[in-house]
Amino acid sequence: MDQPLNLRRKYIHISSNHRFQDSTDEAKLQVHMQNPLKNVHSVAVKQFSMASAMHNIRTGDNELTWLEVYKHDGDENADSQVFTIKVPVGYYEASELCQEINAQIALLPSRKLSADVNEAASEIVFSQDPGTYQIQISLKNAGTGTHGVKYFQPIHTPFTFWNRLGFSESQVKTRGKRIRTTEYVSDDAMDVGEAETAAEVLSFPSSMTAMGYNTFYMLLSQFPTHIESDGGVYLCSDTLTKGGGTFETTVNQDNLHVVARPVNILEWVQFDQARFSFVNYNAKMPHMHFLNEASVQDFDISLRSAHGKPLKIDECGHFNIVLMVETIEHDEISADFIKKYNEEGYALAHQKDRIKLNLN
Numbered sequence: 528m529d530q531p532l533n534l535r536r537k538y539i540h541i542s543s544n545h546r547f548q549d550s551t552d553e554a555k556l557q558v559h560m561q562n563p564l565k566n567v568h569s570v571a572v573k574q575f576s577m578a579s580a581m582h583n584i585r586t587g588d589n590e591l592t593w594l595e596v597y598k599h600d601g602d603e604n605a606d607s608q609v610f611t612i613k614v615p616v617g618y619y620e621a622s623e624l625c626q627e628i629n630a631q632i633a634l635l636p637s638r639k640l641s642a643d644v645n646e647a648a649s650e651i652v653f654s655q656d657p658g659t660y661q662i663q664i665s666l667k668n669a670g671t672g673t674h675g676v677k678y679f680q681p682i683h684t685p686f687t688f689w690n691r692l693g694f695s696e697s698q699v700k701t702r703g704k705r706i707r708t709t710e711y712v713s714d715d716a717m718d719v720g721e722a723e724t725a726a727e728v729l730s731f732p733s734s735m736t737a738m739g740y741n742t743f744y745m746l747l748s749q750f751p752t753h754i755e756s757d758g759g760v761y762l763c764s765d766t767l768t769k770g771g772g773t774f775e776t777t778v779n780q781d782n783l784h785v786v787a788r789p790v791n792i793l794e795w796v797q798f799d800q801a802r803f804s805f806v807n808y809n810a811k812m813p814h815m816h817f818l819n820e821a822s823v824q825d826f827d828i829s830l831r832s833a834h835g836k837p838l839k840i841d842e843c844g845h846f847n848i849v850l851m852v853e854t855i856e857h858d859e860i861s862a863d864f865i866k867k868y869n870e871e872g873y874a875l876a877h878q879k880d881r882i883k884l885n886l887n
Contacts, residue, residue, distance in 0.1 A: 594608070606640040
């Protein structure tokens with residue numbers, strides 16, 4: 528029968544205030560244990576705290592990308608171009624964010640798509656419906672005379688935030704997913720990040736939004752925007768998740784299957800407090816990561832957003848973590864103990880025999 532493990536718990540208190548500032552601008556720490564942890568059985572996040580006040584537009588998650596298509600009048604020819612704007616990092620309420628998006632669109636050098644003299648740059652204006660909190664995009668084809676039709680299509684990339692504006696999967700074409708089609712389409716044509724191939728693969732007008740002529744057409748997000756609130760953060764560590772006990776879903780680009788792959792997530796901390804409050808997480812049932820009696824002297828801790836992007840310390844603020852480490856305590860037998868044990872055994876084995884005779 529297997530003997531129960533002799534486990535001992537140790538606690539490591541970590542403050543981001545102690546991070547080496549010149550090493551990286553990410554919310555990441557390298558921790559060196561003065562006394563190595565031996566025979567580590569498992570590790571878990573016991574407690575975590577930080578202020579719910581981080582930026583909602585952050586580096587690597589601050590772009591909007593869209594496709595514009597100009598279909599010429601009277602023929603099947605079309606010109607297209609993918610545009611991207613980058614919103615400065617910071618915290619924005621939804622109405623302020625719409626104003627900033629409009630300002631960044633106005634800074635684009637040129638949005639004329641063709642040599643057609645009757646075509647003009649389209650007018651695109653973001654705003655928020657004050658009653659439903661949905662984001663609406665006003666689209667106008669500003670051409671004159673005999674001109675073609677213009678189309679608009681939001682495109683999701685790893686750096687865009689269309690979904691946080693409330694736009695649904697059917698409203699946004701995702702660069703990270705291939706487009707299903709009944710006809711053969713080459714691998715290159717499946718990348719909707721390329722304007723020409725995207726215009727070929729997408730159909731007119733069902734999968735794109737036609738802009739209004741002489742009037743604005745309103746493209747309304749399917750859901751209210753939740754850009755002002757973050758769902759939480761991931762606590763991650765490459766070293767402390769080597770046991771491979773945590774998985775995350777992704778899309779296999781070869782067969783479109785959803786697959787789960789090992790990742791370095793230690794814990795998901797949900798933000799359940801209002802903004803400007805403190806998030807205080809205390810694990811009722813710790814998420815244990817098993818390390819198979821490894822020795823740990825150096826390990827990393829980092830924060831990622833709910834969308835998996837590395838957070839920067841100046842964009843999320845400082846935090847505190849308490850790690851719970853379980854080590855297996857083995858009976859320690861010293862060299863001096865072994866020497867005395869052997870000497871005693873030798874002495875017992877080499878004692879002279881004693882014979883006691885009872886002559887009565």
